[in-house]
Amino acid sequence: MTKQEQVKAIFIEEAGEIIEKLDIDIIHFEENSCDFNLLNEIFRGVHTLKGNANAFGFTRLGEFVHHFEDVLDYYRSTKESIEEHNLELFVASVDVIKEIMTCELDAIDTLPESYLDCLEKIKILLAIKKNKNIPFVEELKNVSPLNDLASEFGFSCDEQVENGVEKSIQEYQAVQTEGFNLYKIDLMLDVDCYKRGFDHLLFLKNLGEMAKSIESFFNMQSIDTIDKFKSDESGISQVSIVILTPLSYDEVEEFFQFLFDNEYKITLIKPKESEKNVVSVLPVASLGHVASAATPILSNIPNIVTNKAVASVVSQKSTIRIDTFKLDELFDSIGELVIAQNFIAQNEKINLIEDESISRTIETLSKITKKIQDRVMSLRMVAIKDTFEKMQRVVRDTSKKTGKEVHLILQGEDTEIDKTMIDSLSDPLIHIMRNAIDHGLEADADERLQAGKNVAGTVTLKAFHKSGSIVISASDDGRGINKEKVLRKAIEKGVITGDENLSDSQIFALLMQPGFSTADTISDLSGRGVGLDVVKTSIEKLRGKIEIDSTEGKGTTFSIILPLTLAIIDGMLVRCGDEIYIIPTLSVVESFRPQQEIVHVLKEKGEFVSLRGQYIPVVRLSDVFNLNAKRIEPWEGILVCVETGAGRIAIMVDELVGRQQVVIKTLGKALVKLKEISGGAILGNGDIALILNVDELRPITEVTHV
Amino acid sequence: MEFNGDVLTLDTDMSMDEIREFEEFIRPRMDYIEVIEVEETSSLKCSAFISILASLKRTKPELQIHFLEKGMTISPVYGKIHWICHD
Numbered sequence: 001m002t003k004q005e006q007v008k009a010i011f012i013e014e015a016g017e018i019i020e021k022l023d024i025d026i027i028h029f030e031e032n033s034c035d036f037n038l039l040n041e042i043f044r045g046v047h048t049l050k051g052n053a054n055a056f057g058f059t060r061l062g063e064f065v066h067h068f069e070d071v072l073d074y075y076r077s078t079k080e081s082i083e084e085h086n087l088e089l090f091v092a093s094v095d096v097i098k099e100i101m102t103c104e105l106d107a108i109d110t111l112p113e114s115y116l117d118c119l120e121k122i123k124i125l126l127a128i129k130k131n132k133n134i135p136f137v138e139e140l141k142n143v144s145p146l147n148d149l150a151s152e153f154g155f156s157c158d159e160q161v162e163n164g165v166e167k168s169i170q171e172y173q174a175v176q177t178e179g180f181n182l183y184k185i186d187l188m189l190d191v192d193c194y195k196r197g198f199d200h201l202l203f204l205k206n207l208g209e210m211a212k213s214i215e216s217f218f219n220m221q222s223i224d225t226i227d228k229f230k231s232d233e234s235g236i237s238q239v240s241i242v243i244l245t246p247l248s249y250d251e252v253e254e255f256f257q258f259l260f261d262n263e264y265k266i267t268l269i270k271p272k273e274s275e276k277n278v279v280s281v282l283p284v285a286s287l288g289h290v291a292s293a294a295t296p297i298l299s300n301i302p303n304i305v306t307n308k309a310v311a312s313v314v315s316q317k318s319t320i321r322i323d324t325f326k327l328d329e330l331f332d333s334i335g336e337l338v339i340a341q342n343f344i345a346q347n348e349k350i351n352l353i354e355d356e357s358i359s360r361t362i363e364t365l366s367k368i369t370k371k372i373q374d375r376v377m378s379l380r381m382v383a384i385k386d387t388f389e390k391m392q393r394v395v396r397d398t399s400k401k402t403g404k405e406v407h408l409i410l411q412g413e414d415t416e417i418d419k420t421m422i423d424s425l426s427d428p429l430i431h432i433m434r435n436a437i438d439h440g441l442e443a444d445a446d447e448r449l450q451a452g453k454n455v456a457g458t459v460t461l462k463a464f465h466k467s468g469s470i471v472i473s474a475s476d477d478g479r480g481i482n483k484e485k486v487l488r489k490a491i492e493k494g495v496i497t498g499d500e501n502l503s504d505s506q507i508f509a510l511l512m513q514p515g516f517s518t519a520d521t522i523s524d525l526s527g528r529g530v531g532l533d534v535v536k537t538s539i540e541k542l543r544g545k546i547e548i549d550s551t552e553g554k555g556t557t558f559s560i561i562l563p564l565t566l567a568i569i570d571g572m573l574v575r576c577g578d579e580i581y582i583i584p585t586l587s588v589v590e591s592f593r594p595q596q597e598i599v600h601v602l603k604e605k606g607e608f609v610s611l612r613g614q615y616i617p618v619v620r621l622s623d624v625f626n627l628n629a630k631r632i633e634p635w636e637g638i639l640v641c642v643e644t645g646a647g648r649i650a651i652m653v654d655e656l657v658g659r660q661q662v663v664i665k666t667l668g669k670a671l672v673k674l675k676e677i678s679g680g681a682i683l684g685n686g687d688i689a690l691i692l693n694v695d696e697l698r699p700i701t702e703v704t705h706v
Numbered sequence: 707m708e709f710n711g712d713v714l715t716l717d718t719d720m721s722m723d724e725i726r727e728f729e730e731f732i733r734p735r736m737d738y739i740e741v742i743e744v745e746e747t748s749s750l751k752c753s754a755f756i757s758i759l760a761s762l763k764r765t766k767p768e769l770q771i772h773f774l775e776k777g778m779t780i781s782p783v784y785g786k787i788h789w790i791c792h793d
Contacts, residue, residue: 130782200753204784214785225765231726
């Protein structure tokens with residue numbers, strides 16, 4: 001990757017983050033449109049996006065965010081309350097930004113449908129606002145022009161410009177607020193400036209885009225009479241600009257970087273409370289530039305400016321961006337370290353050495369290794385907050401589309417989850433949330449009122465730790481799932497025969513079968529029956545599972561249960577013959593040695609164990625892997641009951657060895673076809689154990705509950 | 707640009723080329739023009755526009771150019787612009 005490509009990759013990543021944040025912030029702002037700090041935050045995001053987009057040639061994105069930024073700037077500068085329909089426009093603009101970004105990244109020539117429409121609306125809004133905001137137009141009509149007054153009092157042109165500038169500075173100082181800097185800029189463009197492509201108005205335009213207020217004074221005293229006048233030569237001796245802007249000195253200076261040093265002079269004006277009205281104070285960071293520019297440097301730079309600059313540098317260093325690939329490598333290395341440490345700790349020869357100091361050192365090594373492992377693990381962990389906040393947008397949009405009033409409650413947003421999982425979790429969650437509103441909640445307010453509920457539905461999104469796993473649950477207080485209807489549909493579609501004795505959870509699990517939908521009508525949100533099975537598959541890819549619980553008339557809860565990380569699993573070690581296998585603990589329901597009378601053999605169906613009224617098929621691990629182990633009866637071995645996508649199965653093993661966290665290793669291409677195995681792990685004694693993929697231990701079509 | 711009797715009407719958004727043409731046009735016709743009206747329908751395009759008006763006023767002080775005489779304009783693009791022409 002070239003340097004340019006690397007920088008571009010960073011831009012794309014940053015832009016993605018900015019857009020994600022915009023998406024969340026704009027919804028918060030919609031809820032509280034008086035929060036001008038948030039509006040500033042949104043403005044800053046859009047401003048950064050604009051700069052970066054233009055720098056990398058994403059002109060369509062740059063163009064759009066440029067105008068959007070103008071509108072945001074107008075509102076944040078004027079603090080004018082934002083009309084509801086304009087808030088809608090803001091939200092729509094963020095959508096357009098997301099769409100253009102996709103177009104830019106995929107090099108799609110066609111613009112998103114809403115692009116032009118939204119851009120036009122923004123431009124119109126801005127035009128209306130700016131015209132409306134032209135200050136003192138009516139008053140000024142009655143004010144004598146400076147020229148007349150000056151002539152009357154005999155002021156020279158220079159004096160008159162000076163007076164005007166001074167008056168303007170005083171006016172701007174009176175309205176100057178924190179975060180805005182006041183500058184006086186003198187432009188002394190050479191006569192050939194037009195030929196070099198510079199016009200005074202060009203600078204005014206560029207500065208104006210970043211200004212809260214801008215005023216300029218053109219000194220025309222050197223203009224010749226028409227016989228000597230040359231249009232393509234500038235006769236304007238000086239233009240003095242007074243500008244109130246959030247820009248720093250360096251940022252202002254960037255506008256003039258292509259001019260000669262003697263063609264411009266920038267002076268930062270101190271806010272009104274200072275003793276002297278006009279002194280040049282420059283941020284420390286800009287001193288290097290100043291030396292080459294025509295700006296005076298005063299020696300009385302206040303200490304406070306220096307301190308601020310230093311503080312800013314320190315805070316900037318508090319975070320660092322790291323490629324996740326490097327983190328993965330680090331994580332792998334830690335995995336190896338854990339294995340090596342386990343090897344030492346369990347090595348029989350080492351254990352035979354009766355030396356207290358060696359024992360203590362091994363113990364210390366073990367503790368340090370665990371600490372390093374935990375810390376490296378934590379590097380990959382991020383709070384689920386951002387993903388949850390994204391759901392606010394989903395709920396808002398779905399609520400508007402369905403016309404249902406919805407309250408979203410978020411709980412446990414600080415719960416941390418592996419970064420890799422966060423990225424894959426958004427889509428399934430979006431689907432579940434849409435489903436909850438579209439199908440979960442009652443069709444209208446009357447239906448809710450009749451059921452004794454509030455008009456507004458409630459959807460609760462919760463994250464919490466449970467038994468070494470992370471649970472993300474989405475609950476609605478809607479009508480719940482009609483089990484009869486689910487069963488009827490399942491029979492209609494041939495998913496079940498109707499003879500099965502299914503538990504509630506198994507009935508609800510039918511909803512996640514491919515092509516299954518109980519929705520009477522298909523909406524653009526959900527009901528096509530292509531969603532929940534995809535959700536289930538996505539969660540299973542994350543080595544997680546999804547459970548549905550519902551009470552008719554009260555509501556439904558979808559629970560996504562995920563391992564803490566994708567790199568390490570909590571496993572139950574079992575022995576079958578001479579081999580050790582690992583069963584992910586997340587799937588394990590219980591383990592037991594069955595009594596002979598509860599084991600049944602059904603003709604052509606195999607062995608079953610009867611457990612609390614349920615017949616669970618027995619899967620002999622020795623048969624699955626063709627092991628040369630002595631064939632024993634189920635009641636002589638151990639049955640590990642696990643939950644799979646197609647129901648429970650009992651895996652028959654010889655012995656339970658223990659429970660251990662293991663670092664997952666991929667098996668390579670040769671073993672990839674073995675669906676019954678999802679990976680391998682190196683045990684403390686150096687042996688390799690295979691991790692079972694319990695879902696593949698029995699084909700789904702074999703579901704038979706007798 | 708529109709010529710109607712002794713009144714010349716200009717638009718604020720004249721480009722540099724148009725100003726150059728106007729310069730050529732106006733030079734021999736200074737005597738016939740009494741009033742220059744400026745239609746502020748859009749934003750200025752070149753600072754040379756203000757310059758040429760200032761030049762005309764300097765050449766013929768009795769020429770009525772209300773736009774120039776008011777000494778300022780307000781633009782949503784450039785903010786408040788003042789010009790000082792006497793001396």
